Amino acid sequence: MHKVKGVVSKGKNQPVSVETILVPDPGPGEALVDVLTCGVCQTDHHYVEGGVGDDYPFLLGHESAGVVSAVGEGVTEVAVGDHVILNWRAVCGECRACRKGQPWYCFATHNATQKMTLEDGTPLTPALGIGSFAEKTLVAAGQCTKIEAELEDHQYAAVGLLGCGVMAGIGAVLNTGAVQRGESVAVIGCGGVGAAAVAGAALAGATTIIAVDLDDEKLATARKFGATHTVNSKEQDPVETIRELTGGFGADLVIDAVGIAPTFKQAFEARDLAGRMVLVGVPAPGTTWEIPLDEVFGRGGSIKSAWYGDTLPSRDFPMLVDQYRLGRLDLDGFVTERIGLGDVEEAFAKMKAGRVLRSVVELDRPGTGAEERGAETGVAAPAGAAR
Template identity: 65%
Template sequence: MSQTVRGVVARAKGAPVEVVPIVIPDPGPGEVVVAIAACGVCHTDLHYREGGINDEFPFLLGHEAAGVVESVGEGVDSVAVGDFVVLNWRAVCGQCRACKRGQPQYCFSTFNATQKMTLEDGTELTPALGIGAFADKTLVHAGQCTKVDPSADPAVVGLLGCGVMAGLGAAVNTGGVTRGQSVAVIGCGGVGDAAIMGARLAGASKIIAVDRDDKKLEWATDLGATHTINSRSTDAVEAIKEITGGFGADVVIDAVGRPETYKQAFYARDLAGTVVLVGVPTPDMTLEMPLVDFFSHGGSLKSSWYGDCLPERDFPTYVDLYQQGRLPLEKFVTERIGIDDVEKAFETMHRGEVLRSVVIL
């Protein structure tokens, strides 16, 4: 039997979000209903509300979440009722060309629930990133659930569902940072700071944080940056080169995703160095650069999708490191809020006052 719970819905572009009753169907084949314990407020949710993803309103927002499996549909054997899970938007299919060549972290055909959650009048909802977790409960595909240590704080580990994993993975998976390397991270919001944490975890010797906000640079230092650059008053490229002996960093991560920051990343790397783009550009952005510079600098130019993570491999590993005190994920939780406070949290996030607000349910 379907059930009615609270959910945060964006009905129209730019309109304030509303907490309204939503209807959750019983799980069908391959589906799971999860009782949400906590869900982070991510920029992607704001992009949905602003129509920056698509126009498939109304949206059920929220996607950085952890909770407990309440019920499972036919054929589900990967999780069971009572399992504590972190939700993800890369439910690996196992059949696409990426999966078949042994690269499931690039899966091109990820799964979502087949059935739709709805408003009480039957209007179908579009769940953010196929999750929709600013709600007491949500319906997802079983592959979107990754079991982790049930003693972990859901407000903390749920953030692996998007931004924190994107940053960690940009450094560790995509950038391949290794011991002794120099790393520069441009943009020190949640994703950039997670990349800094990942670089520290991987053993980078110099970790250079670049931002235009001194408060964000303070956060970056607390999370592992060894050097900071305020690009509002300093030429970031020249400063990075000065810190690295005139050469440039081995790996430069652009966590902003603008033409200006990508150029900074490109020219701030050492010869044969690596640039990782993890910040998401808008469709209208273009880049014009001399082609010869791409040839003469060598190295690698990479884009990082969700930190090139494999949830079933990476989530339990990072949760264990957090539980051991070796990965301070708790530092990303700036405040814990109620479900009625999401609109206010968007405003706080837009002003750059938090790393993450987390909705506790």
């Protein structure tokens, strides 16, 4: 049993706190991971708000890179000493999606069987089955994707973000939207996921990449990731402007990275005939939309939602790490600031205010103790940073 520090949400809308937690040694099929970095994601705050159930206390954190420190019986995917990115789609290989050859839809993903707890024995619910705002975490071995590439220490903060938000945006374009070289892409909403969608469109070779947002600073950030045009939707009609920028037709692919009824409708209408749209922004419960059925038929194409960017971690993470190392994917650009465990509550406030793309917790090497870091912070937020 390992006694470490972790960030815990004890009740709905209560401030999070750094607590001592107990992490067991790995059992069959499990891996113990020394966490190096963990991004502060909107999903973690959904747990705080009660938007992902009420099974408190939650051990937060899931966008992580780390080092495997122990493995349980039967584990062959990773070994002690491997650097890994953690993921929340540890495919089972047996469900109906996996049997159809679509493991990125796996409906029975694995998590660790044993529970991490507070010191008094209260079981913790790990966010997305990971719980990596902690010095150590216990996961299913399949939640570890090995990083084969040699990286500098500071680069793990960037590649760890592939574990959730950045991958969701890139995957919505590459996997769900299946963008092709030379196509046009419009992205509505340029926070962290939307900016990642812009970066994915550039990586795929789209020639017209249109970023849409209400905030000029977020639009400036989108340009840094590859947007060729920007549209402030407070000042211009986004649908008409997207059409103007695409020869009067509309974009081949439109990404809704917001997830509200007005942006969904804009995305639907801003497509070319037979164009595709992808919803990757997470809607609030009960959100509805109204589009005449004859328009759905008449426009053709497809309307899809992206679950984790239809990501298969074993396929996508290594490829994107390689693209990062080759200078084709600016993962460093998503790291707005580097912080300690004690700064997560403040990071949530910055995220909600749209002041950062990602705050990233960096934990000390095993044995030094994150509690000694206090509230040490890293780099300041750059101009134009957005959630």
